Amino acid sequence: MRINADFSQRVVIRPEDYTWVQSPATGVERMMLDRIGDEVARATTIVRFAPDSYFDAHTHDGGEEFLVLEGVFSDESGDYPAGSYVRNPIGTRHKPHTKDGCTILVKLYQFDPSDTEQFHIDTKRAAFRPGLVEGLSVLPLHTAVNENVALVRWAPGTRFTPHRHWGGEEIFVIEGTFADEHGSYPAGTWLRSPHLSEHKPYSDEGCLIYVKTGHLLDQVAA
The missing domain is CATH 2.60.120.10 (Jelly Rolls)
Structure with a gap:
């Protein structure tokens, strides 16, 4: 699968352009912004979790970066409300879920191998x-x-x-x-x-x- 895969081209996607696609997990939908690959892919995606939905445990072979846009995203390490910025480097593993629902902007398989710091930032409390x-x-x-x-x-x-x-x-x-x-x-x-x-x-x-x-x-x- 190749979506907006020509990185020499300018791309603009507004909310009225969104097309939500069901993911393999029940209650989890995706708006694919760019993608090279199938279920395992270099991808930039808006992911929408319905209340009480979850993804099975998985390992981030290429790293994961995400920003919580709405609601509260959770995994074994804690709860991340809207405004949370999270980086999970190559080789990390988790089982994401949500109690009340959430929407995140997520980027997968885009880490340099030397980029190994795992952390999160509450951007609503941080100083600009x-x-x-x-x-x-x-x-x-x-x-x-x-x-x-x-x-x-x-x-x-x-x-x-x-x-x-x-x-x-x-x-x-x-x-x-x-x-x-x-x-x-x-x-x-x-x-x-x-x-x-x-x-x-x-x-x-x-x-x-x-x-x-x-x-x-x-x-x-x-």
Whole structure:
């Protein structure tokens, strides 16, 4: 299976574009954003768990990164409410489940072998730092040899300077509306921009976005 597998192309998926697909687990649906592979795949996915649903125990051969968007996600290590950012490196194992239901943004098989730190961050309690322009604040989440990950909060009316993305950029809009010269992106929108792409982003109403950069260069070269 190949979904948005050409990493040299810009991709935008808004909430009205979602098509939910049943997973092998009862009560668990997926909106596949990009994917190379079948059930075991390099994948970026929005996963929606119904109340009292679960996945069987499994090992992350390529690592797992996820952000809880709604509800509370749980596994043997604890409960992770909305706003939790979790990294499970290559070789980790768990059995995810939820009592009341949850939705997560998850990325699989995208870890560098040297990236071995397992951790979680409660982003709703963490302190943001001032960004590069007035109105912008940043919460760094992770830096590895192949990627930088952060949450970025835009105050209403914030404008950023035009810039180019070395290694590409991936954005998920968590709250509000993000925009650039190409369009407007409400909460729930996923964007992927290729290596050396350029834009001039802004937000009139304010927004909160998940941003990953630098991780698409190897995919284009491949």
